[in-house]
Each structure stands twice: as structure tokens, then as C-alpha cells.
Amino acid sequence: MAGDVDRSFLDWPFFEPQHRDLAARLEAWCAANLPVPHDDVDAACRTLVAMLGAGGWLRHTGASEGERLDVRTLCLIRETLARHDALADFAFAMQGLGMGAVSLFGTDAQRAWLDRTRSGAAIAAFALTEPASGSDVAATSTMAEKVAGGWRLNGTKTYISNGGIADIHVIFARTGEAPGARGLSAFLMPADVPGLTVTERIEVMAPHPLATLQLTDAQLPDAALIGRAGDGFKLAMSVLDVFRSTVGAAALGLARRALQEALARSAARRIQGEPLAALQMVQGHLADMALKVDAAALLVYRAAWTKDQGTARISREAAMAKLYATEAAQEVIDMAVQLHGGDGVRHGVKVEELYREIRALRIYEGASDVQRVVIARSVLGG
CATH class of the missing domain: 1.20.140.10 (Butyryl-CoA Dehydrogenase, subunit A, domain 3)
Structure with a gap:
């Protein structure tokens, strides 16, 4: 890397000694491990998630029971990773964003997935965007219909980061408790659920794993609901x-x-x-x-x-x-x-x-x- 980077900002009163220690350790780790080859983006992301997990950095992407996410730590890690390798930042960030709803609002059973995403054993995705609802989350049209013992989901999600390589998804769908944003809910959906398919891999100017996901009568148990029905918008905004x-x-x-x-x-x-x-x-x-x-x-x-x-x-x-x-x-x-x-x-x-x-x-x-x-x-x- 050209020249030395300015680290004087670490002396600002926003930070505590543990943040300065983390920044120094991460800088050394990045210098030794990044960048990785980007020729195969899917493979690179899998490699990066495994490396970040083995290095202990992914443990910061989810909070243990009774703890809060430390946002200064998340920001320091993302800034440092992005400076060395933007794809490493992407791999780190999606483990946190993808499982953010579970970290903040999940049940004990749902939080078991955090052990896998924080160790690098599983890749996470956050499935909110749809073809006709990007910034306008209230226009979400994916439907989750209540059926005996669970939910049946139908709809399309697009521009989903880690789409095609994720092991676990948080899916937002309309459950109809009220009009607009007040009628959405969040669900935890493993990649192997029948009815969940990848219909398109999306090529973008800075290559990242992105995909369109199709839900066709995808069945989930009641235990897949994150938080309460109708709280999906609140969950998404909190994340x-x-x-x-x-x-x-x-x-x-x-x-x-x-x-x-x-x-x-x-x-x-x-x-x-x-x-x-x-x-x-x-x-x-x-x-x-x-x-x-x-x-x-x-x-x-x-x-x-x-x-x-x-x-x-x-x-x-x-x-x-x-x-x-x-x-x-x-x-x-x-x-x-x-x-x-x-x-x-x-x-x-x-x-x-x-x-x-x-x-x-x-x-x-x-x-x-x-x-x-x-x-x-x-x-x-x-």
C-alpha cells in the first residue's frame, strides 16, 4: 500500500482503549492477509468469510444475549477492511446486516445461527429489496400467508447481497396486519428451503455476489418468524x-x-x-x-x-x-x-x-x- 495512513483520529474522544487496540490488531491482520484474489467473486467471498471468522473479526457482527452491538467497533472494522480490500469489507458487513434482525430480536433457537455466521461457517443475506420496492419499503409485495403450523411465502427479491451463496436469509414479507409498512414481517429462511430459488445472478460494475431470489410456495414453520407479526418494518429500520x-x-x-x-x-x-x-x-x-x-x-x-x-x-x-x-x-x-x-x-x-x-x-x-x-x-x- 502506498505511504502511511493517518491514524490520528484514533486519539479522538469517541474511542476507548479497546477500540485503539482492535484497530492496531486489525491493521496488522489486514496487512498480512489482504487483498485476496477477486477472479472468482463467489469463491473470494467464501474465502474471506472463512478468514474473517478464523481471525475472530466476525464475532463483532452479532451480539451475545444481553449485549449490544458496539457500533464504533463495526465502523472501525469496516473502515479498515475497505481501505485494504473492498470485497473483504462486503463479506464482513453482510454477516452483520444479514443477521442483524436475529441479533437484535431473535429467539434463542434463531440465535443459534449466529454461532455459525460469527464463526464464518455460514454466510448470511438480508432480503428486503424487490423489483418495485427499493427505497419504498412500504411497497413490499412479497406475501407470507398464514397456514397450519407456519407460513407460505410467495414473491421476488432482487439485488440481494450474497444471493446465490448465502446459507441463511432474513426475508421480509407482507403479512397484512395493517396497510403499508405496518403490515410487514421478518422471517428466517435457510437456503435449502424448497421453493426458494436463485433466478438471476446480477453483474455490477464492482463485482459482488448479487442475485434475484424467487419464492414459490416456500414453507416456513411458526418458529421462523422474527419478533412479532407486523413488526417487520420496525425490525428493518432498527437494523x-x-x-x-x-x-x-x-x-x-x-x-x-x-x-x-x-x-x-x-x-x-x-x-x-x-x-x-x-x-x-x-x-x-x-x-x-x-x-x-x-x-x-x-x-x-x-x-x-x-x-x-x-x-x-x-x-x-x-x-x-x-x-x-x-x-x-x-x-x-x-x-x-x-x-x-x-x-x-x-x-x-x-x-x-x-x-x-x-x-x-x-x-x-x-x-x-x-x-x-x-x-x-x-x-x-x-
């Missing part, structure tokens, strides 16, 4: 309230790496006999990049710290963190590409990879304009 800040942290990791690469390029590249960094305009760009990185870090770790203090909901703080960090990272990475000149768009150069990786973060787990709505409603008192 996103925890993990939305971590998306900002992943963007922050990508932005830090871009700044790192830009600093190394500006020092090494010479123009008219002087380093590129000697040009005042380049210095101005580097200053703007550093400013955006620090501002993003402050928002991300403020949100994480606030949640860790026991605040029930941090919708405003998490929305600000995700919105600013992802948008700022896009700008930082774009400038890093610009400072690399032609090499910036050359396949195999790190900033080109970062440019492809950052774009989706402004869409998933609440698109940027959705975050603006959340923030606006908060400041308007809604």
Missing part, C-alpha cells in the same frame, strides 16, 4: 439504524485509501522538473480531500458513539454520516483518479478500482436522497 453508519465508515475507508494513493502519486510524479505536489492547485485539491475525509470521520464516529451510549434511535445522525461520507468519498476518489491522469482509468490501478467500488454505497441501505429526506424531517421536527 439499518445500526448498520447505516457503518456504510459511511466503509466509504471513509475507500476515501482514506484514495487520499493515500493521491499523496503517493503527487510525491512521485514529476512535472517540469518538480513533484506534482509542488503545484499549488494540486495542494489545494489534496487539502480539500483531507478536509472531506476528516469531516466524514467526525460524522461517522459521532453517530457510532451516540448509538453506543444507549440512544434508542440515531436516524438523523446515521443519515448524516452515510450521506456525507459516501458523497464526499465519491468526490475524493474522483480527484484521486484525476491526479493519476491516464493511469487513473487504467484497469488494475487502485484508484480505478476505488472509483467503481464507491458508487453503489450512495444507493444501498438508503440512497442519498432518502437520507436527505430523513435529515430534513428531523430538522423540521417531523
Whole structure:
């Protein structure tokens, strides 16, 4: 990796000694183990989940009974992994998001799956999005019909991360207790349930395992219901309230790496006999990049710290963190590409990879304009 990364933010009062110790240990682990080859993305994700489990990092993706998820730890891990290997961040994040509803609201029997996902023995997926309901969760049309001894599910889920390789899914479906968002429920569905099929593997600009899932008379027992019937929207928002800040942290990791690469390029590249960094305009760009990185870090770790203090909901703080960090990272990475000149768009150069990786973060787990709505409603008192 080019140059040394700035770790002075770890001295901020948001962090405690255990966070600084974790960051140092993870940095050493990443340096020794990442990146992994991405030629076969499915195989790479399976390898990464196994490695992260063996390293003990996945134990942070789910809380033990009576404990809370430590959001600062989740953010530090995602930032560090993303800076080294975006696919490693993806593999880590999905173990947490995929089983977030179980970690927060699951029964003892459902939580047994956490032993497998936290060890790396099973891969998790969070199946919320549908072809006609992305940001508008209340428009979910997948149906769960109550039948003797359980539920029968029919519908389509799409853009499901880890789709096609997951062992366990949390599926959101309409159970009809009330109109709109109040009539949804969450279910725990193993991959081998008859009626659950992968109908499409989705290719995207930064390769990740994504798929469309079809549910056709898929039968689940009563014990598969997570929480109470009709609480699905509340469960989903509670999970996103925890993990939305971590998306900002992943963007922050990508932005830090871009700044790192830009600093190394500006020092090494010479123009008219002087380093590129000697040009005042380049210095101005580097200053703007550093400013955006620090501002993003402050928002991300403020949100994480606030949640860790026991605040029930941090919708405003998490929305600000995700919105600013992802948008700022896009700008930082774009400038890093610009400072690399032609090499910036050359396949195999790190900033080109970062440019492809950052774009989706402004869409998933609440698109940027959705975050603006959340923030606006908060400041308007809604």
C-alpha cells in the first residue's frame, strides 16, 4: 500500500482503549492477509468469510444475549477492511446486516445461527429489496400467508447481497396486519428451503455476489418468524439504524485509501522538473480531500458513539454520516483518479478500482436522497 495512513483520529474522544487496540490488531491482520484474489467473486467471498471468522473479526457482527452491538467497533472494522480490500469489507458487513434482525430480536433457537455466521461457517443475506420496492419499503409485495403450523411465502427479491451463496436469509414479507409498512414481517429462511430459488445472478460494475431470489410456495414453520407479526418494518429500520453508519465508515475507508494513493502519486510524479505536489492547485485539491475525509470521520464516529451510549434511535445522525461520507468519498476518489491522469482509468490501478467500488454505497441501505429526506424531517421536527 502506498505511504502511511493517518491514524490520528484514533486519539479522538469517541474511542476507548479497546477500540485503539482492535484497530492496531486489525491493521496488522489486514496487512498480512489482504487483498485476496477477486477472479472468482463467489469463491473470494467464501474465502474471506472463512478468514474473517478464523481471525475472530466476525464475532463483532452479532451480539451475545444481553449485549449490544458496539457500533464504533463495526465502523472501525469496516473502515479498515475497505481501505485494504473492498470485497473483504462486503463479506464482513453482510454477516452483520444479514443477521442483524436475529441479533437484535431473535429467539434463542434463531440465535443459534449466529454461532455459525460469527464463526464464518455460514454466510448470511438480508432480503428486503424487490423489483418495485427499493427505497419504498412500504411497497413490499412479497406475501407470507398464514397456514397450519407456519407460513407460505410467495414473491421476488432482487439485488440481494450474497444471493446465490448465502446459507441463511432474513426475508421480509407482507403479512397484512395493517396497510403499508405496518403490515410487514421478518422471517428466517435457510437456503435449502424448497421453493426458494436463485433466478438471476446480477453483474455490477464492482463485482459482488448479487442475485434475484424467487419464492414459490416456500414453507416456513411458526418458529421462523422474527419478533412479532407486523413488526417487520420496525425490525428493518432498527437494523439499518445500526448498520447505516457503518456504510459511511466503509466509504471513509475507500476515501482514506484514495487520499493515500493521491499523496503517493503527487510525491512521485514529476512535472517540469518538480513533484506534482509542488503545484499549488494540486495542494489545494489534496487539502480539500483531507478536509472531506476528516469531516466524514467526525460524522461517522459521532453517530457510532451516540448509538453506543444507549440512544434508542440515531436516524438523523446515521443519515448524516452515510450521506456525507459516501458523497464526499465519491468526490475524493474522483480527484484521486484525476491526479493519476491516464493511469487513473487504467484497469488494475487502485484508484480505478476505488472509483467503481464507491458508487453503489450512495444507493444501498438508503440512497442519498432518502437520507436527505430523513435529515430534513428531523430538522423540521417531523
